[in-house]
Amino acid sequence: MRPTYGAVSRYGLIAYSSSLDQAGPFGRTVLDTALLHDVMAGHDSKDATSINGAFPDVVAAARKGDVKGMKIGVIKQLQGEGYQTGVQARFYESLQVLASLGAQIVEVDCPSFEYALAAYYLIAPSECSSNLARFDAMRYGLRVGDSDGASAESVMNATRNAGFGHEVKRRIILGAYALSSGYYDAYYGSAQKIRTLIIQDYAKAFAQADVLVSPTAPTTAFKIGEKSNDPIAMYLGDVATIPVNLAGICGMSLPAGLADEDNLPVGFQIMAPAMQDARLYQVGSALEAALVSQWGGHLISKAPALGGSK
Incomplete structure (x- = not known):
């Protein structure tokens, strides 16, 4: 569950991307x-x-x-081509369940979502490079390489090299480049303009529907380490959830079943306007109850044990 931006305090958390960061709860139901x-x-x-x-x-x-009586909008840009067959099958089955419970299903158009992934991976790394600059081993945090005669620069280099993982370093470098002189307007500034268009798309869509829905991800989970050497492939997995984050609204993901081709869980995403988090729980609870009834129990009891005993 991703609450509305600002609804849950971030005090005490390490800042990654200040305009995007939002803590939220996980639960079994x-x-x-x-x-x-x-x-x-x-x-x-x-x-x-x-x-x-x-x-x-x-x-x-x-x-x-x-x-009953609610309008549920299916986002045109977050389905179809590029989405795994099993993911689409479980998503459309969940839509049928909601329709059977009395909801009206409508399709909405959000054309700017096509650029959300690119915008996010400019805005988030840019803010990341700024926020994580404070971890310099001088003021607070991890400190390594502090031997006799070591310069401040060498201690900073050793500490940041040891303390940040490969993906964090990649994002810091990307963010520093996007914010550098001569590139700010071309990259970061343009990404913020796209963000505004995405917010406007949501406003138009919510004028037509009480909540919006999509698959949570275009595929089921990939194996641990399978795509670590291909960051673009990893980033593409976020394509459906990034618009919610950029707009600062609320979103929820819940299980929709197992994909036929790999028997792995499929996520169903529900989105609502800012400070309308209750709509997510109302729709999510209704869908969950109907699906659990169909399955004869919660999905966690049905999922296979991969690589070990259950």
């Missing part, structure tokens, strides 16, 4: 997640981005679990 969300959400004066206002009753929404 929609109701469990709502109970945790209810505890986590609220204003915190120690977080400058924290929302000071009334928060939706997500627990009551999860317990209600009713979609």
